Amino acid sequence: MQKLAIQGGVRLNGEVRISGAKNAALPIMCASLLSADDLHLSNLPDMHDVETMAQLLRQMGVQVTAVVQGATFNAARVDKLEAPYDMVKTMRAAILVLGPLLARFGEARVSLPGGCAIGSRPVDLHIRGLQAMGAEIHIEHGYIHATAKRLRGARICFDVVSVTGTENLMMAATLADGVTTLENAAREPEVVDLANCLIAMGANISGAGSDTISIRGVASLHGANHRVMPDRIESGTFLVAAAATGGCITLSETRADILDAVLDKLREAGARIVVADNHITLDMHRRPTAVNLRTAPYPAFPTDMQAQFMALNTIAEGSAMVVETIFENRFMHVQELRRLGAQIAIEGNTAIVKGCPLLEGATIMATDLRASACLVIAGLVAQGETIVDRIYHLDRGYEHIEAKLSALGAQIRRIK
Numbered sequence: 315m316q317k318l319a320i321q322g323g324v325r326l327n328g329e330v331r332i333s334g335a336k337n338a339a340l341p342i343m344c345a346s347l348l349s350a351d352d353l354h355l356s357n358l359p360d361m362h363d364v365e366t367m368a369q370l371l372r373q374m375g376v377q378v379t380a381v382v383q384g385a386t387f388n389a390a391r392v393d394k395l396e397a398p399y400d401m402v403k404t405m406r407a408a409i410l411v412l413g414p415l416l417a418r419f420g421e422a423r424v425s426l427p428g429g430c431a432i433g434s435r436p437v438d439l440h441i442r443g444l445q446a447m448g449a450e451i452h453i454e455h456g457y458i459h460a461t462a463k464r465l466r467g468a469r470i471c472f473d474v475v476s477v478t479g480t481e482n483l484m485m486a487a488t489l490a491d492g493v494t495t496l497e498n499a500a501r502e503p504e505v506v507d508l509a510n511c512l513i514a515m516g517a518n519i520s521g522a523g524s525d526t527i528s529i530r531g532v533a534s535l536h537g538a539n540h541r542v543m544p545d546r547i548e549s550g551t552f553l554v555a556a557a558a559t560g561g562c563i564t565l566s567e568t569r570a571d572i573l574d575a576v577l578d579k580l581r582e583a584g585a586r587i588v589v590a591d592n593h594i595t596l597d598m599h600r601r602p603t604a605v606n607l608r609t610a611p612y613p614a615f616p617t618d619m620q621a622q623f624m625a626l627n628t629i630a631e632g633s634a635m636v637v638e639t640i641f642e643n644r645f646m647h648v649q650e651l652r653r654l655g656a657q658i659a660i661e662g663n664t665a666i667v668k669g670c671p672l673l674e675g676a677t678i679m680a681t682d683l684r685a686s687a688c689l690v691i692a693g694l695v696a697q698g699e700t701i702v703d704r705i706y707h708l709d710r711g712y713e714h715i716e717a718k719l720s721a722l723g724a725q726i727r728r729i730k
């Protein structure tokens with residue numbers, strides 16, 4: 315197990331380049347299955363989940379040719395319509411091959427993703443949507459086995475907003491016969507980035523970014539070039555780290571227009587924020603003020619930023635209420651923060667955080683991707699040394715995070 319050793323008490327200063335968005339790259343890589351032509355992707359982040367997805371596509375027969383900061387995908391000779399358990403269990407986003415395989419090849423066998431640390435995370439909305447489009451689906455031996463001569467357009471209303479549910483059905487609908495309308499669709503920017511890539515491939519999509527997306531099926535899709543959007547959660551993570559350490563940093567190659575809820579909360583905590591083109595500068599000149607949070611689907615405050623802000627609140631002035639409405643078990647970082655001296659009480663999906671002037675370094679354990687980012691932030695502010703264990707969680711979704719933090723002045727090193 316690899317660990318990170320962090321010496322706390324350093325104010326982060328300097329500039330950091332934001333990488334391509336993991337949660338845009340993963341569905342867009344699956345979109346390559348919808349065409350027999352080359353899909354050229356740039357700004358692909360170098361992280362474990364992207365490598366896992368590339369391996370999954372390769373074992374299906376997709377040619378994946380890496381280029382600098384990107385890759386070319388060609389699905390002309392896909393000969394295996396399956397996503398095996400050993401790959402799905404480590405990365406739930408593998409479910410995103412289901413819609414494209416069904417749409418282009420009429421068949422798919424995808425392992426049911428198990429639960430994960432943050433919740434049971436069912437895929438019933440993905441399955442019910444594909445059935446509404448005419449797919450025959452059987453669940454046997456832990457696998458989703460789906461067949462469809464040709465999917466047909468349907469009107470589908472999500473009873474819960476689902477990001478990958480919206481993405482899977484949007485991809486499936488691009489080659490269906492007729493028009494598909496997705497109601498109560500996810501509005502996340504990553505859904506829009508996927509839609510933009512699909513449109514570049516010849517898909518007929520309108521309404522992406524709103525809660526109603528309409529897709530008129532076409533006979534086939536062609537190749538395209540697409541640059542993956544910047545990662546808004548990586549952006550938010552670095553901004554919170556700078557705010558927590560009382561630093562001053564500038565993010566480059568990012569986007570502020572998709573971070574309103576996060577930037578508003580950072581301003582409420584006392585940060586000075588300046589936005590210019592694709593740069594965001596944050597200057598934290600005093601101890602943060604505690605901020606109340608309630609997670610909800612985009613454009614509201616993102617659940618993927620809840621843990622990071624919890625770290626900020628542990629050392630802020632005052633108390634704050636953190637309500638997690640998306641996942642049923644996304645407070646795994648709380649007991650680890652308590653080991654550093656944080657004062658946090660949990661009542662169901664609500665955590666009450668009482669800010670302390672100081673945290674003390676200790677050995678703590680990462681449990682999931684964003685919880686591990688939270689623990690790194692806590693280590694950056696805690697007195698003395700903090701060891702964060704099981705950082706493979708971190709490596710799944712952040713590109714070279716310790717190198718980027720070191721460049722901002724953090725005293726952080728990886729222990730093999």
Ligand code: EPZ
Nearest residue numbers: 337407435436437438439440474475476477478640641683
């Ligand atoms: C996506 O997960 C993201 N992952 C998650 O980011 C993110 O936290 C989540 O959306 C919410 O924003 C990717 O995009 C790869 P959902 P997803 O379907 O699509 C329930 C990270 O850290 N639900 O939007 O799996 C579900 O249980 C990861 O980068 C059903 O009930 O999440 C949850 O309560 C973590 N049935 C809610 O909907 C379904 O069929 C939202 O889940 C699907 C979902």
